[in-house]
Amino acid sequence: MSNSALFLVVLLTAIIMVVAALLIAWLLAPKSNNPLKGEPYECGIPTRGTSWMQFKVGYYLFAILYLVFDVETVLLFPWATIMRDLGTQGLACMAFFFVILTLGLAYAWKKGALQWK
Amino acid sequence: MFHFSVVTNWIDELLRTYLPDGWALFIEFVLIGIAILTVYAVLALILIYVERKVCAFFQCRLGPTRVGPFGVFQSVADMIKILLKELIKINKVDPRLFRLAAYLVIIASICTFGAIPFDKGLHVVDFNVGVFYLLAISSLGVVGILLAGWSSNNKYTMIGAMRSGAQLISYELSCGLALMTIVMLSGTMQLSTIVEQQTTAWNIFRGGIPAIIAFVIYLIAGHAETNRGPFDLPEAESELTAGYHTEYSGIQFGFFYLAEYLNMFIIAAIATTLFLGGWMPLHIPGWDGFNGVMDYIPPVLWFFAKTFACVFLALWVRWTMPRLRIDQLLKLEWKVLMPISLINIILMALWIIYIDL
Numbered sequence: 001m002s003n004s005a006l007f008l009v010v011l012l013t014a015i016i017m018v019v020a021a022l023l024i025a026w027l028l029a030p031k032s033n034n035p036l037k038g039e040p041y042e043c044g045i046p047t048r049g050t051s052w053m054q055f056k057v058g059y060y061l062f063a064i065l066y067l068v069f070d071v072e073t074v075l076l077f078p079w080a081t082i083m084r085d086l087g088t089q090g091l092a093c094m095a096f097f098f099v100i101l102t103l104g105l106a107y108a109w110k111k112g113a114l115q116w117k
Numbered sequence: 118m119f120h121f122s123v124v125t126n127w128i129d130e131l132l133r134t135y136l137p138d139g140w141a142l143f144i145e146f147v148l149i150g151i152a153i154l155t156v157y158a159v160l161a162l163i164l165i166y167v168e169r170k171v172c173a174f175f176q177c178r179l180g181p182t183r184v185g186p187f188g189v190f191q192s193v194a195d196m197i198k199i200l201l202k203e204l205i206k207i208n209k210v211d212p213r214l215f216r217l218a219a220y221l222v223i224i225a226s227i228c229t230f231g232a233i234p235f236d237k238g239l240h241v242v243d244f245n246v247g248v249f250y251l252l253a254i255s256s257l258g259v260v261g262i263l264l265a266g267w268s269s270n271n272k273y274t275m276i277g278a279m280r281s282g283a284q285l286i287s288y289e290l291s292c293g294l295a296l297m298t299i300v301m302l303s304g305t306m307q308l309s310t311i312v313e314q315q316t317t318a319w320n321i322f323r324g325g326i327p328a329i330i331a332f333v334i335y336l337i338a339g340h341a342e343t344n345r346g347p348f349d350l351p352e353a354e355s356e357l358t359a360g361y362h363t364e365y366s367g368i369q370f371g372f373f374y375l376a377e378y379l380n381m382f383i384i385a386a387i388a389t390t391l392f393l394g395g396w397m398p399l400h401i402p403g404w405d406g407f408n409g410v411m412d413y414i415p416p417v418l419w420f421f422a423k424t425f426a427c428v429f430l431a432l433w434v435r436w437t438m439p440r441l442r443i444d445q446l447l448k449l450e451w452k453v454l455m456p457i458s459l460i461n462i463i464l465m466a467l468w469i470i471y472i473d474l
Contacts, residue, residue: 006149007242010231013150014224017157018372021200025368029203038208040271041363047209051275052267059283062447066286069455073293076462077249080301084469091466102459105451114451116444 061113072101119416121238149241157230157379158196164378165192167425168432175436199374202367207269210364214268219369221261226376226383228254233386234308236396236416247308248296251387252289255342258376259285262344262351265373266361277360280443281351284341287450288348291338294458298324298331298465299391312395317402319394325472327465332392334458339384340431341450343377347438348446385427389420393427396420 040047079086079094086093108114128148132141166181166189173180181188207215232251234240244250259282266278302324303311311320321328341348352360362373389395396416400408441449 003242003244007228007231007244009146009149010153010228010241011224013153013231014227015220016150017154017227018220018223021368021371025200025202025204028201029367030201032203035208037205040207040209040269041358042271042273043358047271050209051270051272055275055279059279062283062287062451065451066290069290070286070293073252073290073297076297077300077306080297081304081306083301083466084304088470091470094466095463098459098463105455105459109452114447116447 058116065108065113068104069101072097119237121236123238125238153227153231153241157227160382161375161378162192162196164382164428165195167428168378171429171432172436175433196371199371200368204367204369207364209270211268211270214264215364216369218261218265218268219365219372221264222258222376223372225254225257225261226379228257229383230379232308233383234312234390234395235420237313238309239417240309243307243309245305245307247311248300248306248391251308252293252296255380255383256285256289258380259289262361265365269361269364271364273357273359273363274361277351277357277363281344281361283443284344284348284351284446287447288338288341288454291334291450291454291458292342294455294462295331295335295338296387296391298327298462301462301465301469302328308390308395312390312397315394315397317400319392319397319399321392324465325468327461327468328392330457330461331465332388334454334461335388335392336427336430338450338454339388340434341446343380343384343431345377345381345431346435347440349435349440350443350446381428381431382424385424385431386420388427389423393423394419 040051075097076094079090083090083094129141129145132144136144169191170180170188181191184190184194206212229251231241232244232247232254234243242250262281262285263278266274266276266281269275299311299320300306302320303314305311305314314320315323317323321332324331344351350360351357352362357363362370365373396419398408398411398414398416398419400411
């Protein structure tokens with residue numbers, strides 16, 4: 001049996017489990033209609049303003065850095081699979097790529113991008 | 118050694134003798150689905166019970182004792198209770214994203230669970246890019262968590278989700294790089310092949326020092342991936358009530374809860390599969406008698422023993438260490454684990470090319 005078909009089976013199973021659990025909860029759980037229950041939880045004080053607002057930029061910086069290194073991981077995985085056959089030459093080529101990346105990390109470090117402010 | 122495909126082939130032939138091919142295939146799919154869900158649910162029950170008991174003993178308490186002998190049915194009772202709870206509608210949420218978030222988290226968790234090889238031939242999905250698949254699917258959970266925090270329209274959930282996003286994406290890098298060292302060692306990404314290569318020596322012994330470093334990095338990063346203490350800032354209860362799932366109730370909260378526990382198991386299972394030999398028994402080259410005795414223990418038991426050892430380690434860390442601050446957390450990843458992982462990859466490459474061959 002092909003793996004893709006099996007993956008679809010797993011995915012369907014997951015979806016069916018979600019639907020079944022929701023159905024059981026819908027059948028068994030009590031339903032009430034009290035407007036006060038719908039208040040967002042903020043320790044009993046009425047919320048002020050919206051929460052969909054501008055957020056600290058520090059998180060964005062880490063997301064950008066993540067993107068750089070994650071793409072690198074995607075590129076490195078195929079090399080990692082066949083690196084035994086490529087031997088020293090493959091390692092030399094990859095080392096070049098590696099150095100550039102490490103320089104990127106060093107630059108971010110030097111610039112203080114890794115420092116949480 | 119016993120190959121599980123004996124059982125599956127037998128079921129296949131049995132079904133095909135009585136039913137047309139299409140129906141036989143359909144019933145097999147249903148059986149696979151039932152098997153996944155059963156193991157998933159049972160493991161969740163066991164893990165929740167184990168967590169509560171272990172944490173109780175760490176804190177000199179007794180833990181659950183009332184429901185059943187030694188409280189073993191406590192988590193069953195909890196599960197029934199969570200199904201009976203009302204799904205409260207919050208006024209200001211984005212309803213579609215709010216619901217989708219909970220489903221995404223649990224679906225990603227089940228899909229990852231499907232790829233774990235429990236025994237020889239006992240796995241559902243076995244892609245030739247297995248390690249890649251694990252990384253890809255498990256990072257879907259981040260999307261779920263971010264959506265949950267954003268759609269709830271609550272300041273606590275928002276902060277929790279942002280912290281969680283930063284934490285998960287950062288530690289995913291170290292996770293990926295640690296797994297990459299093992300891919301380099303094995304020369305394949307297929308999980309079943311990686312396990313079978315560890316017949317004589319587990320990867321952690323075969324790969325020498327780089328593999329041990331990678332194992333430690335994976336344990337730390339994987340532990341951070343599950344959002345559990347000391348890395349539990351996204352749901353730091355003293356500052357953020359419950360973090361990104363503050364507004365969730367009933368079974369929708371249950372999905373997050375289930376996924377959290379199963380993710381702990383999945384991380385431990387991946388560590389077992391890639392580093393500790395999966396279902397392979399412990400073999401010491403040259404000790405034939407010892408190896409014979411070890412072979413006598415069923416592989417499934419080996420798998421679960423190793424996985425639960427890793428789970429216990431995770432629990433131990435969780436209930437011993439104080440919580441980190443966000444700057445410490447990011448510093449640990451970007452200034453400690455990340456450079457070490459990068460150097461470790463070079464070390465592993467040198468090890469493979471010049472020593473191991």
